[in-house]
Amino acid sequence: MPESDVSAPRRIKLRYFAWVREKTGVAEEDVELPMGVSTVGDLVVWLRSRGPEFEDAFQRPEVVRAALDQRHVKSAALINAAREIAFFPPVTGG
Amino acid sequence: MPESDVSAPRRIKLRYFAWVREKTGVAEEDVELPMGVSTVGDLVVWLRSRGPEFEDAFQRPEVVRAALDQRHVKSAALINAAREIAFFPPVTGG
Amino acid sequence: MAVRVQREDFDAGAEVRLLTSGRADVGAVVTFTGLVRGEAHDSGDARCRPLTSMTLEHYPGMTEAELGRVEAEARARFDLIDSLIVHRYGELTPGENIVLVATLSAHRHAAFEAASFLMDYLKTRAPFWKKETGVDGAGDWVDAREADLVARQRWGRAGEPTA
């Protein structure tokens, strides 16, 4: 496991798709993860506090899916050293 | 049910396929059904008596399949007024 | 809904284009293509003889009728928009197409199930017989496979020969 300096600011790319993107009004952004955010679920709680658009997009957090470095994860997943987290509705391809 | 004169000779076309054809040496023939032949199984018993080629082709009657007027039937099927009876091995298409 | 029995090859893509052309109600197309493999069928011993060619004999008239009955049964069981069966006969070499089944439906499960059903039924009902010719020039009739009978039985017993 790589060492990481837990006190250093952690920058991460956030991406939003489909109606999550439309509601947040943002397709992607780089953010600095606040202290205390260690899981995807923690991140969602913080995102909701950023304004009414985010409040709306994550109003029902259970219907928003997440991917950590382009792999599906549950909200309990640890962010650790991930570089990219994406949020989107349940997929409807095929 | 159509009336039929049971005493009149009944002519019928017989067809043979795959190794049944190769063993009998005949692809098709018209025969007059002997008295007493009413089912496909009866016909097989009679066919076996026609010579060593037929004896050989129908040596294991349970592996020879039959069709009456181009529909699969079991050996107990009544021939009635059928015009064509075919004999062949289990099918192997597809 | 169509059935064709032919000597010549078919083009699965072109057949599907014809079937879907001009319509917007089809959500799912499944095709099955069966091809000649370069090995003779297992014959009890474990050795696999290389195959030079395979010759398909059939029962003209009954083949078309039986394939039509198989297709009608599929359309009674599954919610299909259209379907097609093309089966070749004559001498075929390894790599060549033997059979094409195509099913069109609004939804994928009906299309998958119907195509699988058509193949399972066709294998045990359509009057075709395969003879394999090996590199030694000897020809052997292919034995019917128990596995094909089992596969068919999972759909129930409808359409079996009556006594």
Add this chain to the structure above:
Amino acid sequence: MAVRVQREDFDAGAEVRLLTSGRADVGAVVTFTGLVRGEAHDSGDARCRPLTSMTLEHYPGMTEAELGRVEAEARARFDLIDSLIVHRYGELTPGENIVLVATLSAHRHAAFEAASFLMDYLKTRAPFWKKETGVDGAGDWVDAREADLVARQRWGRAGEPTA
């Protein structure tokens, strides 16, 4: 074994010809093609709105990775010789192709099962989102279907997101 995500259309027949070309070990090819239907998805009320177009958004990078993982899972489960997934994105009109899955095997059951598995998995894992535009110009995101989750669960729970 290949995965492609593309704007342009595909030709299922040509793709299969490329996959089978020059080989004699393939006995069975199954293809699934998904197409845009001319009706909007059922949305609770029973009315079906006519559809003008459907736009597929996706997650470049993750889409390819996820389809690759789905395909690897299929090849671990089924006896496949080769497989292909092609998925389109962008704006598509009714009758147009959306997705192609092709599976090649020595025998038909593996090819059928694998194609069905690929579609069930892809439907619940590949990061695509459909937006339907009706004749009134209004766009609606398509809801995920419970039936797709059920279909996927018949293959077990492998590959679900970990906590």
